[in-house]
Amino acid sequence: MKGYAIALFLLISCIFYKVFSQDLITTSSGIEFKCKITSTDSINVYFNIRKGGQVLKTYISKADVKVMQYDTIPISVLDTIKFDKSHLFSINTGYSAHISKDDILSPFNYSGSNAPLNFDYKYLRRNSIQTFSLFFNSLKLKSNIPDLTNNLFHYTDNIYAVLDYSYNKKIFSKYNIQCFVGGKFKSLFNFRDHYPSSYGHAYNAELINSLGLNVILKKKYLTKNDFLYFNLNMPFLSYSVANDTYNSMGYFTQFNDISNPNINLWQIFKNGKMISLNKFIELQTELSYTKFITKRLGIGVKCGFDLYSFAEYEQLLYSKYLNTNILIGLTFKL
Amino acid sequence: MKIKILFIFLFFTNIGCKKDFFGRDPKNTPENNFEVFWNDFNKNYAQFNIRHINWDSVYSIYRPQINSNTSDIQLYHVLSNMVYLINDMHVSLYTPYRNVFWNGTAKLIGSYPSSKLVNICKYLNCNNNQNSAIYQYRDLQGYNVGYILIKNFEGEGNGLNLADSKYNFIDDILEQFKNKDGLIIDVRSNQGGNMYNPPTVASRFADMKRTYFKFCLKNGPSKNDFSDWMYQYIEPSGKFQYKKPIIVITSRATSSAAELFVLAMKSFPYVITVGDTTGGGFGLPIFRELPNGWSYRLSTAIGATQDNLIIEGRGIPPDFPVITAISDSINGVDQLMEKSIEVITTKISK
Numbered sequence: 001m002k003g004y005a006i007a008l009f010l011l012i013s014c015i016f017y018k019v020f021s022q023d024l025i026t027t028s029s030g031i032e033f034k035c036k037i038t039s040t041d042s043i044n045v046y047f048n049i050r051k052g053g054q055v056l057k058t059y060i061s062k063a064d065v066k067v068m069q070y071d072t073i074p075i076s077v078l079d080t081i082k083f084d085k086s087h088l089f090s091i092n093t094g095y096s097a098h099i100s101k102d103d104i105l106s107p108f109n110y111s112g113s114n115a116p117l118n119f120d121y122k123y124l125r126r127n128s129i130q131t132f133s134l135f136f137n138s139l140k141l142k143s144n145i146p147d148l149t150n151n152l153f154h155y156t157d158n159i160y161a162v163l164d165y166s167y168n169k170k171i172f173s174k175y176n177i178q179c180f181v182g183g184k185f186k187s188l189f190n191f192r193d194h195y196p197s198s199y200g201h202a203y204n205a206e207l208i209n210s211l212g213l214n215v216i217l218k219k220k221y222l223t224k225n226d227f228l229y230f231n232l233n234m235p236f237l238s239y240s241v242a243n244d245t246y247n248s249m250g251y252f253t254q255f256n257d258i259s260n261p262n263i264n265l266w267q268i269f270k271n272g273k274m275i276s277l278n279k280f281i282e283l284q285t286e287l288s289y290t291k292f293i294t295k296r297l298g299i300g301v302k303c304g305f306d307l308y309s310f311a312e313y314e315q316l317l318y319s320k321y322l323n324t325n326i327l328i329g330l331t332f333k334l
Numbered sequence: 335m336k337i338k339i340l341f342i343f344l345f346f347t348n349i350g351c352k353k354d355f356f357g358r359d360p361k362n363t364p365e366n367n368f369e370v371f372w373n374d375f376n377k378n379y380a381q382f383n384i385r386h387i388n389w390d391s392v393y394s395i396y397r398p399q400i401n402s403n404t405s406d407i408q409l410y411h412v413l414s415n416m417v418y419l420i421n422d423m424h425v426s427l428y429t430p431y432r433n434v435f436w437n438g439t440a441k442l443i444g445s446y447p448s449s450k451l452v453n454i455c456k457y458l459n460c461n462n463n464q465n466s467a468i469y470q471y472r473d474l475q476g477y478n479v480g481y482i483l484i485k486n487f488e489g490e491g492n493g494l495n496l497a498d499s500k501y502n503f504i505d506d507i508l509e510q511f512k513n514k515d516g517l518i519i520d521v522r523s524n525q526g527g528n529m530y531n532p533p534t535v536a537s538r539f540a541d542m543k544r545t546y547f548k549f550c551l552k553n554g555p556s557k558n559d560f561s562d563w564m565y566q567y568i569e570p571s572g573k574f575q576y577k578k579p580i581i582v583i584t585s586r587a588t589s590s591a592a593e594l595f596v597l598a599m600k601s602f603p604y605v606i607t608v609g610d611t612t613g614g615g616f617g618l619p620i621f622r623e624l625p626n627g628w629s630y631r632l633s634t635a636i637g638a639t640q641d642n643l644i645i646e647g648r649g650i651p652p653d654f655p656v657i658t659a660i661s662d663s664i665n666g667v668d669q670l671m672e673k674s675i676e677v678i679t680t681k682i683s684k
Binding site: 247 | 356359370426428430491529551552554555619621626627
């Protein structure tokens with residue numbers, strides 16, 4: 001889990017840095033060459049240049065440089081970019097794949113896909129980003145277990161909903177990539193109604209409110225309003241309802257009473273516990289690219305990834321869940 | 335183009351971590367099916383001790399009978415024998431061959447006349463038969479006494495209410511029976527259903543809040559991992575509460591959620607039970623599945639009366655034990671009704 005988090009972060013960083021950064025140096029004599037500027041000091045500009053299939057490390061005196069451009073944006077221009085406040089509203093849908101393994105319900109992996117509904121709001125300012133997001137999907141999960149008869153079938157009805165809010169402050173801006181760090185408050189509701197046959201079924205759910213470290217990398221294209229956006233979230237403190245449940249009847253020990261069939265949501269919520277990384281580990285990433293086709297209207301594509309592991313009972317029984325999605329949608333800018 | 339490649343790469347990288355993170359499913363082999371079945375019971379079944387079953391011995395007897403060449407039908411026979419050995423009404427196996435249940439008397443209803451009303455029109459006014467999906471209610475012949483048959487306690491609630499609202503129809507029945515001197519409530523053929531439904535009915539007869547039942551739940555893998563006792567209460571609810579003499583008729587077929595109803599009713603001082611001991615199962619069963627697609631259920635709890643009588647496998651003894659023999663049935667005599675009428679008329683006349 002941690003390995004994947006680090007690998008994914010490095011991968012994204014590398015891609016941002018290597019794939020999308022194409023720098024340009026124009027010499028005093030008017031010669032332009034594409035390269036990768038690695039560093040500068042008071043005298044020289046150091047860069048890598050590809051020649052004959054090989055990468056050469058070299059430098060040029062600053063006195064000979066007329067213009068340096070990072071990723072085609074002149075440094076002088078970068079410094080004068082005006083960051084207006086903007087409100088971005090997006091509505092997205094597409095393909096969302098879900099995999100669940102819940103030891104309390106079944107020893108088998110259940111998976112399925114459906115078109116989710118996603119609503120995003122971003123408030124972009126020069127030095128901060130606030131986001132609000134809602135993701136909802138309702139789908140049927142299946143396993144590899146064969147369905148044998150009309151009564152011996154196996155599936156899980158799954159409702160997966162995420163509501164989150166994040167606030168991030170700009171930490172640094174290098175080249176034309178801005179890095180924001182902050183926190184995200186996230187409410188996760190993952191409800192599963194599992195049918196091992198037609199003869200009976202069982203429920204289980206996670207309702208986890210978490211506070212996590214949130215990192216946003218944003219790359220803006222100067223010539224247009226388009227931007228590439230990467231978001232990473234890792235919760236470290238959570239409030240979880242339904243803890244230490246050993247089997248699907250375990251909710252009786254938490255908040256139920258046969259004599260009172262009315263579910264008291266407040267009672268359920270009140271019986272929650274504060275938990276941390278020892279019980280709940282989650283990694284959530286989002287990569288999106290938004291291209292504006294008019295001044296106010298854009299189209300976007302985003303790739304989301306949300307993986308978590310929740311220790312339902314000590315370190316023996318776990319609920320593990322993965323949601324991967326690729327969505328397209330419309331963005332409105334105010 | 336680079337952006338497209340990036341998105342596609344990320345999407346498939348993410349999917350690629352599935353196997354590492356989730357692990358592989360148990361393979362569908364005879365040995366695995368047996369192991370999943372045995373282990374699930376070992377970790378989740380709550381009643382080995384009270385049923386005096388050594389589950390490790392069961393393993394050592396049956397496991398050698400399973401190997402990679404074991405056919406489905408052979409596996410079916412082995413697992414069926416394990417189900418019969420436990421002999422719990424909430425332990426069953428569901429297969430394409432046949433579903434396997436306990437050897438209780440509930441399945442012998444045809445040869446157990448105590449579980450059904452004999453010679454109906456001898457005891458009840460057949461001219462005013464009132465029927466609903468759950469209830470049958472009539473007047474008793476010759477007495478100002480009402481008769482209510484509760485067929486089962488099946489049905490689930492909606493939204494945040496786990497009880498089925500159709501059981502609230504008891505209010506309408508009691509409106510009709512409110513001037514009766516007494517009631518006979520017949521649950522002798524009631525094999526249970528949703529455990530949230532019995533309190534809906536029983537609360538219409540409650541005089542005050544009373545404890546009627548307790549249970550503990552398996553809450554860990556060890557044989558002795560149980561929760562504390564959880565006490566259940568019944569209290570008045572509905573338009574009004576009927577508090578005159580009441581007879582509740584029970585039999586061996588009265589089981590599961592219907593036994594909760596019997597316990598709740600028995601907690602009221604004006605309720606008397608007549609008939610046979612109930613089936614003996616609370617269980618709180620969970621449903622599980624095997625790699626070959628078969629399914630099974632097992633009990634995860636132990637239920638008891640508040641004075642510590644464990645009902646699992648034993649049942650609730652009636653205040654006035656009586657059964658209808660086959661010869662009675664042939665002669666049109668329902669001994670449970672005869673006794674109920676005798677007891678309730680005595681009570682009413684006092």
